[in-house]
Amino acid sequence: MAKHNSHRAPGRPVNGAARLAYKGIGGAAMLGTVVVGSAFAAQGASAAPAAPAAPADVTAVTPAAPVTPVATASLSSGSTLYQGSRGDRVEDLQQLLNDHGAGLAVDGKFGPRTHAAVVDYQRDNGLQVDGRVGPQTRASLNGGSSDSGSTSSSSSSSSTSGSSIVNIARQYIGVNYSYAGSSPSGFDCSGLTSYVYSKVGIDLPRTSSAQAAGGTRISKSEARPGDLVVWSGHVGIYAGDNKVVDAGSSKGSVSERTIWGSPSFVTYR
Template sequence: MATSNSHRAAGRAVTPFRHSGRALRGTGGAAILGTVLLGSAFAGGAAQAAPTAPATAPTLTAQAAAPATPAPIHTLSSAEKLRWGSQGSSVKQLQAALNEEGASLAVDGKFGPRTHSAVKDYQRTNGLQVDGVVGPETRGALNGGGLSIGGTGTSVPTPSTSSSGSVGQSIVDAARTQIGTSYSWSSSSPGVGFDCSGLTQYAYKQAGIDLPRTSGQQVNAGTSISKSAAQPGDLVVWPGHIGVYAGGDKVVDAGRSAGAVTERTIWGSPTFITFR
């Protein structure tokens, strides 16, 4: 009787792995069936988790733009100089623009003492020449820019350095040109005759500054300062009399005497007025 050989012959096929009805769990808990790994892969016999998809980068929101500086509601369209005594629609525009800046003016188109005072307050607050006259610099500032050119709305930056020193000296120089001119009440005639306020008005006009006509109006239009703060070109005021401060305790004035317009030493205890 032939003896049975219980050993496997060389090359005999290996019985395939049989599924027992339950899925095996690979590394990480992934289900496998036979040699197939579902949801994972084998590397060197060990299951590795499938690479996780990269997180979506957070969406960057655009930063809100800073609000633009609001344009002035009322602008001055005319290139004409506005001063005490001016009237019309241009003055109404000016009054409305000043009201935007905190003034409380009646928009009546009449450039009187209240409008004049409001202009000076605006000029003083904004570092402009304080003369109460709305010229290119003041108009440009009220229109939201710098020095306005020809009223077209084009502007250039207002110079940061003050020219008040040279303006003051030009006022003194203009007054000195009239030394020797006769006194004449209520006159303002170069080389012919001046009264005291006529001379100061004339000297200021040569520097491009328009003053009211009488000494009382000039005092009210300006700003009172101490003698220690006075500079050449400011006004020196006595009761009923006014002159141009020349510096060094001197005044150029039109007095009621022969020779009328002279430069002399200040006397008494006058007050000082400035338009700077």
């Protein structure tokens, strides 16, 4: 039987797959041709600095457009507004009430819904609740102080207003009584009260019955100088100390006298 010669003939090339070890550069034994190649590649690599990271995307910021202020309505000074009033000032009133959540139609007509919204606003803001928009309610709607802390200030203002009403009324003591008169040339009872109140910016209805119905009914103990004293078919201005300034046909002129009978008291402040 022939025997295989396990000895390589001199000069026979070494098969790459059969090689077990190869002396690589630096004397280290490297296994396999792939490893040898990797060693050469690793040794040949240079320690180059890392490439700088690409800058992050920058989102352009567009400046915000300027905000245009929204025009806010304001209520100009003038006569007191009440149910039945109409016009541009009522529209301004309705817009201001809507700013406080009233939800009114801005139609310039002071009807029951506007009256109810005024009452709600006055109640919520510590004002005299009468459904009428006079100086105090107007100032509050225009941005004046209207919290409960302003109550003492409001009371002081009302007191001053009441004194002014009485003082103005007293200027006309002695003026002749004139049926349907509403000027210093002659007054009837409601003509005097409406004329005097207009001097302090409060617009009263013209007749005594309408004046009695348009304000807020109060007790005598609640009455302050400047409120109205009301009898059936007659009205005057409370002067305090159980006195009234009125234009009475029985007296024939404007006078200040002691209150008689059992009248009612009405306030518009």
